[in-house]
Amino acid sequence: MKIAVLGGGNGGFAAAADFTEAGHEVRLWRTSATEVARQGKAIGVKDVRGQRSASPALVTTELAEAIAGAALILAPAPATTHDDLAPRLAPLLEDGQVVFLTPGTLGTVILARALHSHRPGARVAFAETGTLPWLARKHGPDLVAITVRAKRLPVGVFPLAMADHALVVIGAAFPGVIEPCGDALSGALMNAGPIIHPPLITMNAGPLEHFPKWDIHKEGTQPSIRRVTDALDAERVAVREALGYGAPHFPLADHYAKDGPEWCYGRGSHDRLTDSGDWRERIVLTEHRYMREDTRLGLSLIIDAGVAAGVATPLARAFLAIGSAICAEDFLPSRTLAACGLPSEATARMKVLRDGF
Numbered sequence: 113m114k115i116a117v118l119g120g121g122n123g124g125f126a127a128a129a130d131f132t133e134a135g136h137e138v139r140l141w142r143t144s145a146t147e148v149a150r151q152g153k154a155i156g157v158k159d160v161r162g163q164r165s166a167s168p169a170l171v172t173t174e175l176a177e178a179i180a181g182a183a184l185i186l187a188p189a190p191a192t193t194h195d196d197l198a199p200r201l202a203p204l205l206e207d208g209q210v211v212f213l214t215p216g217t218l219g220t221v222i223l224a225r226a227l228h229s230h231r232p233g234a235r236v237a238f239a240e241t242g243t244l245p246w247l248a249r250k251h252g253p254d255l256v257a258i259t260v261r262a263k264r265l266p267v268g269v270f271p272l273a274m275a276d277h278a279l280v281v282i283g284a285a286f287p288g289v290i291e292p293c294g295d296a297l298s299g300a301l302m303n304a305g306p307i308i309h310p311p312l313i314t315m316n317a318g319p320l321e322h323f324p325k326w327d328i329h330k331e332g333t334q335p336s337i338r339r340v341t342d343a344l345d346a347e348r349v350a351v352r353e354a355l356g357y358g359a360p361h362f363p364l365a366d367h368y369a370k371d372g373p374e375w376c377y378g379r380g381s382h383d384r385l386t387d388s389g390d391w392r393e394r395i396v397l398t399e400h401r402y403m404r405e406d407t408r409l410g411l412s413l414i415i416d417a418g419v420a421a422g423v424a425t426p427l428a429r430a431f432l433a434i435g436s437a438i439c440a441e442d443f444l445p446s447r448t449l450a451a452c453g454l455p456s457e458a459t460a461r462m463k464v465l466r467d468g469f
Contacts, residue, residue, distance in 0.1 A: 113136050113184065113285065114182045115182055115183070115185075115186060115285060116138075116139045116140075116184070116186070117139070117178075117188075118185065118186065118187040118189060119141070119142070119187065120140065121188065121189065122244075122250055123188030123214060123245075123246060124140065124189070126258050127188060128166070128168050129155045130261070133157075139168065139170040139172065140168045140178070141172060141174075141179075142171065153167050153171050154167045155168065155256065156252075157255070157257075157258060158255065159257070179201075179204055179205070179209070180204075181206070183209065184212060185210065185211045186214065187211065187214070188213075188214045188244055191215075191216065191409045191410070191447070192404050192409065194222045198222050198223045205234065207235040208277075210278045210281040211237070211238045212238075212285075213239070214244050214245055215240055215241055215243055215244065215302075215303045216241070218240070218296060218449075218454075220240045220270040221296055221453050224271075224453075224468060225453040237281075238278075239278050240267070240296060240300060241266060241267045241302065243304045243376050245265060245286065245289070247259045247385050249390035257388070259384050259385055259390065260378070261377075262289055264291055265290055265291060266291050266360075267299055268294055268297065270296035270465065271465065271468035297355070297357075297449075297461075298352070305406035306409075306414060306428075307345045307364050310406060310410075310411060310431040311337055311341050311431065312337065313407070314435065316328050316332040320395050320397060321397065326392065327391050327393075329382065329391050341364055343427055345363055347423070347424075347426075347427055354421035367382055368382055397438050398438060398439050403439065407431060407432065407435040408432070408435060408443045408446050409446050411432045412444060413449075415429055415432065415444075416449055416450075417449065420458070449461065
């Protein structure tokens with residue numbers, strides 16, 4: 113299968129390497145010619161099987177060249193890039209293609225709305241999942257270390273009417289891993305980033321600013337913080353239930369549990385993450401994607417979905433307020449249902465989620 117991978121970050125490198133090794137024809141799009149020249153064509157990958165090299169079919173700075181004829185377009189870039197990506201991608205998309213955001217924060221609807229504005233009636237499916245399919249970190253300009261690969265990925269599709277087609281295509285890239293969870297809003301409300309990261313960065317703000325590097329997942333994950341993340345996750349689940357989305361809700365507690373249902377990355381993934389040492393890093397609170405993407409955009413979406421569902425989200429609001437104070441800007445009017453393009457009235461919103469624009 114032809115797969116386009118957009119971006120050369122941790123997820124982009126992991127995706128390009130894994131898909132290439134699986135026998136797919138991979139085109140990797142990078143925004144900088146300097147990065148392409150420095151990287152060349154080969155990607156070094158390191159995991160439990162050792163270190164080796166994978167060479168995608170194409171590495172290019174031309175977006176049109178990367179996605180032409182691709183069955184699947186995977187975009188692991190941060191949600192903060194969606195508004196810029198949408199108008200660039202819209203003129204290039206072909207009927208039958210599937211665009212997969214990992215995760216999306218309702219970016220599926222943003223991209224679909226841009227496509228509709230450019231070419232009404234286009235038959236392109238957009239999907240998003242609850243987390244990046246890899247726990248991975250780049251160890252240099254051409255090497256990625258993959259600690260864990262996802263075992264369960266809840267996926268929501270926009271429009272829902274194209275779910276059968278989208279899930280077949282995505283399933284070919286992630287065999288045995290995909291779990292349908294309904295429409296795009298359901299998929300967006302599976303996003304683990306706005307649950308795990310805002311408490312970890314704000315409740316560890318002192319150590320993050322004091323030490324050159326700090327592991328928020330090891331020393332930074334203490335019982336008090338875990339209780340807070342569980343309570344914040346309960347708000348997310350309550351919003352999902354009030355909007356009519358059923359279980360499984362993939363509660364974040366399963367990520368840490370020793371028994372019970374496996375979470376997205378499977379049993380023991382948290383220990384493997386902390387043992388790797390790759391998440392002992394410098395996080396600049398005012399700049400990092402945990403603040404700009406997960407706190408500002410992710411929590412804004414949960415809060416607004418809570419308003420639509422009639423569900424209070426006091427912890428989400430509290431962490432958004434703290435993030436606003438840290439960054440000295442108002443985070444609240446960020447990513448809302450209306451800003452993404454969904455109607456405020458429930459019946460109309462459900463129709464758009466089902467049938468598209």
